Amino acid sequence: MKSSKPDDHTQKSLKYNDPSEKAPYVAPGEGIPVPSGNRLSGELTAWSSGLCGCFDDVGNCCITWWCPCITFGQIAEIVDKGATSCATAGAIYALIALVTGCGCIYSCFYRSKLRKQYMLTESPCGDCLVHCCCETCALCQEYRELKSRGFDVSAGWQANVDRQGGGVAMAPVVHGGMSR
Template identity: 45%
Template structure:
């Protein structure tokens, strides 16, 4: 009798211990898996705001860009024919510029005659051209300082006119003599050379 009892006791733990390793690993695996994932998530979560903070810091300087002219004031020698015409007959270059800024309200000949008359009678034709420079800066979002624009025309009238001439060319105008506003492309006549941003699709407007 004594020999049979220990045999049963020995069998019992063998069966229980034999089943335990089959159950414990399966139960322990899901419990041990979440901790590493939570640590990795916490480490990832800690790095995400640092990256987002870096991108946000870089945005304001891009939005605060200062508008500038497409060419410099003293780059007149890049277009020698226009420089020669402006040096000897500034009324012609002024007439072309004024016709484009006013969108063909008057012809180049009318504006040139007005400039020549004021220049002959008073010698202050540069003030008339400075007014159109100020008007041009407002239309095309250029540096708009009236005092500086007036001084530029007072000190160096040919350079100022040539710069405005090249700026209109950069906006798509055909500035050749004899073309005028009427012979500009339909796109230029509709927009006036103003750069229009692309339209946002309907799905993005919500």
Template identity: 50%
Template sequence: MDKPSIAVPVGTPAYVPLPEHAPLMGAPSQVGQWSTGLFDCTSDVSQCCLTAWCPCFTFGQNAEIIDRGASSCGVSGALYSLIGMLSGFHFLYACAYRSKLKRQYGILGSPLEDLCTHIWCHPCALCQEHRELEHRGYDVPLGWYGNLEKQNGGMGMANPPMVPGGMSR
């Protein structure tokens, strides 16, 4: 029996499949592109100001959503701050999350672009990532689990915990 062939159109960005428990939030405005520009900070002035004065908050919120709850906002923000205080290379840590976000949503661009963006426009990059998550339907300050609960209609956890069986001999 012949194996069926799968045709993939040329130029189609590679998408990373989301896990089953991932909230499938809104579709991008254009495949392969950011939903807003790097310098569209005036679309959310309060977020821009927060990021300019305390980038660790914005980074932590973004990282929790990008990591799908594997890391918390507080831990990510604290690690970001610690790296910044000890070495000044916190932008490298943030750059890795930008690349991860782009892979998750099929946004085109090279890691070198991500690095340059975070070196020269770090607050703008964090704000753009925050806006991208919002355009995807996330309420970023709620965090990953808050968004799961919101998606499930406030019903609590997505899956109830497993209850072990009774005693047996």
């Protein structure tokens, strides 16, 4: 006879995924913790929206269609946890797109990073193939994924850290040197 009490593994999973719990403090630059899936067992989770759900966010869809470097820069800043600025990532994307005609060469690596950070499935196919065939749809999906995880993607990394209460606390400034 099986007991009605969940095993330790289930209890840990339920506790970790409880949305009412406050996220633990994370030092700036380490990331904003957003529970997703069953991280304790290493299971992959599905994307929050489909690849072809571009019109779920019409504003982002339009921006991405006309100027994908903006959306890519915003995504890259969040995925890199502020190490790469939106402007820098967007400029590199635009330069690669202008020189080669394939900004997807650069952006597919960020899809892989995003997938690994949030343990997302590689679907509907490989990251580079998704970006090469459906660049705009892939960027819109990544933007929606970050948004569904609580990020204000257009605000940038630092604004998201500040909003979560994880801003940098500085030591007091001491003026003057030692004297006798």
